[in-house]
Amino acid sequence: MIWDENVYCAVDIETTGIDPSAGDRIIEIAIIPVYKGKIVKEWIYSSLVNPKVGIQTYAQGVHKISIKDIEQAPGLDEILSIVRKYSKDTIFVFHNARFDLTFLDYAAKEVGQLPLDIFYIDTLEISQNVYGKRRKLESLAVEMKINHKVTHRAFDDAYVTANVFIKFFEKFGWEIIHEFLRRWAGREY
Template structure:
């Protein structure tokens, strides 16, 4: 399939838990740019994030990121500035976009910024349409023969999301994939 001229950015975050309204926060982020069906390695951004909260034992066991690991990492305001830069004139790609975007909105609110206003595509939504139900990222990767593993670390999981998205794009083409294009302008709390 022919690729369009858009830059797509696969994004993944890791968090201290699953409830941003309960105080869980972002502790790692990765952004993997894709242009013309290829991952652009020199444009990749990945960083630990210091949300100024402790990482609970359970989250440490899942992500292998400790409170000590994030002490000197950039804060939420710095990381959000990077996300905004990457989202300008690009289309973000997530697996379970609502989860990641909600956390990013809470982060913006916490540092006194407006929520994100971005265009995105969700590979989970594509899998729901294709298979009648949403499939986990690792299931899609396995079924598509993608060698990269989901590790619950932002870089690895964003790479898997990028690879899944590239396969979906190659299967469906620009017109069909763009039926999944959505706009996020913050969520209601």
């Protein structure tokens, strides 16, 4: 398989709930870089985030992150600075990009920063085109025989997303995968 020279960064977040317009915020983020079909372990970033808001009970049940876990974690402004550094000259990869990017936009607005302006690929969009329906990350991982489990924690889910992306890239190649390249420059609230 011939890979291009791009660095792809699989990104996943965990949140206090599912609605940023209702005050839900990011509480964990992971960025897993992929270069030429390999995960670059020394470039991985993963951190809890303290958005200084409560975590809904159902969300704690999903990702097992409590207020106590995030008390000493960096704030949204520090995390966004790191995300911006990773976004320079890379292509982000998400599974359900709109969810993660909307939360990142709200975080930027909250700390007085401009929204991200990035290029990205969404493995959920690829799966919809390949299978004719949206596929969960868990089912893709099982089908593709990816040993790492989806745990609804940012590192594990970003790691699985990176591996799903690698498998799609190897199956379809650069020309097809780049048909899914999109640009995100913030959204209207």
